[in-house]
Amino acid sequence: MDSKRNARWRIPAALLSSAVLFYFGTGLAPVAALTWLAPFPVLLLATRAGGWTTAGTAFGAFLLGTANMWAYQAHSGDEPLWPFGTVIDVGMSLVFTFTVWLFWALVRRRRTLLASLAAPAAWTSLVYLITVLNPMGMMGSLANDQGDAPLVLQTASWAGMWGVEFLVLLPACAVAAMCAPGAARLRTGVVAGIIVALSLGGGALRLSGSVDGPPVRMAAITQNAGYHWGPELGTEEGRALVHDYIREIEAMPDGVQLVVLPEAAFSAEEEWPAALIEPMRSAAKARGTAIVIGFEYYDRPGKHNYAYALAFPADGAPPARYLKHHDLVSPPGHDLVFVPGAKVPTGVVICGDTTFASPSRDYAAAGSRVLAIPAELAVPPGSNDEGGWQHTRNALLRGVESGQSIALSDANGSLMLSDGYGRVLGEARTGGPAPFTAVTADVPAGPSATFHTRFGDWFAWLSLAITAAGLAFTRLRAVKRPASADGIVGTKTTTGS
Incomplete structure (x- = not known):
């Protein structure tokens, strides 16, 4: 009974934790470190809960997090709360929901490494498509929230803002994936760790070795x-x-x-x-x-x-x-x-x-x-x-x-x-x-032209390819495992890890 009660508390706890972290980690005056932590509570829930529960919690958490913009949108000429602010807030909440759903769908098939990569790739891909299709472009993304973190921003010099979007989400996705039942922890941790270390290490090297122009x-x-x-x-x-x-x-x-x-x-x-x-x-x-x-x-x-x-x-x-x-x-x-x-x-x-x-x-x-x-x-x-x-x-x-x-x-x-x-x-x-x-x-x-200058949105296209691969693997058949002691049903795939 206590285990079931604790399981029910996981949903509101994840929702409120992520909402608070998004509230303070994004928006008009974000704390950059909190942006990295904000997705984790919902992603951790996704390793134990069902699909509808996970999606609903993800949507609610992100939408509540956008409350940091509502007062501004209420009198903004560029982004009035109705209808544009509402469309933006709900739309980005749906983007996050899809990101978490893809993570959930791959984790339940024990595709741990792919889940940790496809989820940030899905977010990055959709933000890229929004920027391409939206006549006003994009401002206020997760990359924007890192504006006072030059170390993180150096990733943009070779991968554009898309690389920063991916990098900010990757650690939370990787750690949550490693907490899933049957996770390939070593492989997931090593790959994610290498990506983060190379990105931040390269950023530190670029900052320390920068040759100032005139x-x-x-x-x-x-x-x-x-x-x-x-x-x-x-x-x-x-x-x-x-x-x-x-x-x-x-x-x-x-x-x-x-x-x-x-x-x-x-x-x-x-x-x-x-x-x-x-x-x-x-x-x-x-x-x-x-x-x-x-x-x-x-x-x-x-x-x-x-x-x-x-x-x-x-x-x-x-x-x-x-x-x-x-x-x-x-x-x-x-x-x-x-x-x-x-x-x-x-x-x-x-x-x-x-x-x-x-x-x-x-x-x-x-x-x-x-x-x-x-x-x-x-x-x-x-x-x-x-x-x-x-x-x-x-x-x-x-x-x-x-x-x-x-x-x-x-x-x-x-x-x-x-x-x-x-x-x-x-x-x-x-x-x-x-x-x-x-x-x-x-x-x-x-310094003028960068790798991103020369090769453009290549990382956004790579993210689209990783997202497509993740969606393809969600078509694999998953079967339920017996219910765990806390009453939440697990799953496994017939194809293994």
């Missing part, structure tokens, strides 16, 4: 106005803001080579607004610094908005113009744009472009060593301290993938300067009583 003194500046789509340059407010930004640029420390302002810092109904271009050309030449500014062009006759970034060279020459590649409002751009005349090759992207591997990867292949990123988080004024960490670490992840340093200015989140190895060298949250927030740092240029 230093670039960078700055990011934003107006503390909360969420806004920049004032029109035809208005007095817009013209005054141009001169306010110029005063901030003039007050920067000596030697700054690159200044980044936020996405849509200004707007206009002119495609090349003189009220912005001429003063900024003069400011760039006077300070000898390149300036990158987000600018929204309202094409009223054509009924389109265009999300541009203008890159002003340090010699005062006319700016280069970049059109955002991934945008649900603006027609998408396709060209790579470098800051003209920069001593260190510097590419330009905008905000949501970093939720995809490209164009960041394309810039690295073309020789870029720094990415300038104007950005804007769509949340109301007073909420600018919520999504800034997640937003900047998503860009930082792209920098590690493609070997590029990052200079990001977010009008409603955080400013961040990081090197090509994922180390944050300058950071500040926006908001506060001052009219502007700024951050400056000397940042080594990134």
